Amino acid sequence: MRSLMKSGLAASLVALTFVAACTQEKPKPQQQSSAVDQAPRKDELVKRGGELVKLGGCNDCHTPLAFDPKIGMPMPRTDRTLSGHPEGASEPTGQSANGEAVMGATMTAYKLPFGTVYAANLTPDLETGLGSWTEQDFIRAMRTGKHQGKADGRPILPPMPWMNLSATPEADLRAMFAFLRSIPAVKNSVPVPNVPPQALAGIAESYAKMAPPAAAPAPSRL
Secondary structure, rough: OOHHHHHHHHHHHHHHHHHHHOOOOOOOOOOOOHHHHHOOHHHHHHHHHHHHHOOOOOHHHOOOOOOOOOEEEEEHHHHHHHOOOOOOOOOOOOOOOOOOOOOOOOOEEEOOOOEEEOOOOOOOOOOOOOOOOHHHHHHHHHOEEEHHHHOOOOOOOOOHHHHHHHOOOOOHHHEEEEHHHHOOOOOOOOOOOEEOHHHHHHHHHHHHOOOOOOOOOOOOOO
């Protein structure tokens, strides 16, 4: 009888151990995250860049205006979005005085005391826009205030507020560049700035004295 009781008790213990093992939650295999998984998708990058370009008012200077007789005021030319000063467009007339700018009819050319400058073509056209620029060219240009980010490049001229963008997180600059590469390319050869060499040298010297502020850290993506 004792033998049978011992055998029954042993069997019960084995059964309980088996049930406990089956019901115990098994550890889940650790998922390894990669840089690719954490990086924003291209469509998200383009969307973010579009928002930043809009907030930055880039269209205010780089999208030409044309007079709309229906409403009696100039309106942005949606067929030439961010394509810069139209090739062959009229020059600003009048004299710049007391540091004030005289703007042309398309609002893409500016006559300033040191010369006349034109809004650049920001579309991805290979020959006349940013099509030949790399992402790093764009980031260096915004960081240094030099055309295409080249060490020997001419200064990016007012009224382009590159100083406001110099402290922008790199992730945001990358997003802006991704958006600019996504818009329709417009072939439009913008004139080179009509600025005397001595004025260019003076502006470059002023830029060199500006210590670029440290870029703010990019926000974490949880």
